[in-house]
Amino acid sequence: MSESQIPAAQAEPAAEPQPGSREEMRRNRMQSNWVNMVIALAACMALVLVALMIAPQPQGDPTRTVDAAAEASAAAGQAGFDPAAPALPQGWSSNEAGLEQMGKPELKTWYASYVGPSQQWIALRQAQPGADAAAWATSIVGEDAAQTGTSKVAGPQGRTVAFDRYEKPDQKQALVGTVGDTTVILMGTAQWDSFEDLAARTLRAAA
CATH class of the missing domain: 3.40.1000.20 (TM1622-like)
Structure with missing residues (x-):
């Protein structure tokens, strides 16, 4: 068989970290950090929306001028x-x-x-x-x-x-x-x- 006919070696899939290993703990921490960031961002946006809703607003068009x-x-x-x-x-x-x-x-x-x-x-x-x-x-x-x-x-x-x-x-x-x-x-x-x-x-x- 010629070199051109030799099949390329396929990369082996990355091995899953062993339960309880440092690698598994590191991966869990990374996933947890992302989830916490998303939750915190959503909470901040909700607070801003609530503040805008309850803030008193002037009646009528604020850009309008009346004598x-x-x-x-x-x-x-x-x-x-x-x-x-x-x-x-x-x-x-x-x-x-x-x-x-x-x-x-x-x-x-x-x-x-x-x-x-x-x-x-x-x-x-x-x-x-x-x-x-x-x-x-x-x-x-x-x-x-x-x-x-x-x-x-x-x-x-x-x-x-x-x-x-x-x-x-x-x-x-x-x-x-x-x-x-x-x-x-x-x-x-x-x-x-x-x-x-x-x-x-x-x-x-x-x-």
């Missing part, structure tokens, strides 16, 4: 009070505004949504609940909101108005106070300085 002052003027006749349209600081804008039925008892409510730098968002709600002010405010802020203190907000003519601070489990915050003969609620996700600044601007707008 809240013009909307407030148009709503004044139907509201029964003068809706507040505060002058906004630099970087802030309104993306939604109008008169809606809100709260319990259900009242005509002036609503304006404001978005600012660093994904800050504050929604202003204003109504004339009279004797039902506490019940109406609670229905808006939510019974799960915890009062955490008071903000002393500087109003016009040197007077100071107290706004109650609230924090909610869903990361929202709120300021609740009296502006003229109306109750104003500022609620959203922003720095407390931004809440207090908007409250002061609301007091000046209503003066």
